[in-house]
Amino acid sequence: MDxxxxISIxxxxxxxxVPEAFIDALYEYDLVQITITDNDNFLQTNQLNDVEKMIRLHYDLHINLEGIDAIYNLLKQVEYLQLENRTLKNKLNSYEDF
Structure with missing residues (x-):
């Protein structure tokens, strides 16, 4: 597999x-995806920024995994709403041109 x-966990x-158990816990909360290849566990490189943020939340701010899960679910909702808002504004602007 390519x-x-x-990146190897x-x-x-x-x-x-950080302990590998932390990544395993993030996986249990469905916050990261783990790819298993050749009996080794990997993270996708596009997840690295999010995992770095989760590390800071957990170890620097002492937020537990339940809190990290809640934060990331809320952030996903905010991103979705921002995208929807942008789409609706674009549609509205196209109608204003007429």
Whole structure:
């Protein structure tokens, strides 16, 4: 399998000095996706920014996993609403041109 867009969880955890159990817990809360290839676990590189934020929330701000789950669900809702708002504004602007 092509692993160019994947990073080993072990390598990631070593670099960020976090236990692999933390990533496993994020996976249990469906906050990250884990790809298993050749008996090794990987994160997708497009998830790295979100995982870094979750690390800071958990270790710097002492927010538990339930809190991180709630925060990320709310952030997803905000992003969706912002996209919907932008789409509606564009539609409205197209009607104002007539």
């Amino acid at each position: 692993t160019t867009h994947l 072990q390598q990631f955890c070593t670099h960020y000095k």
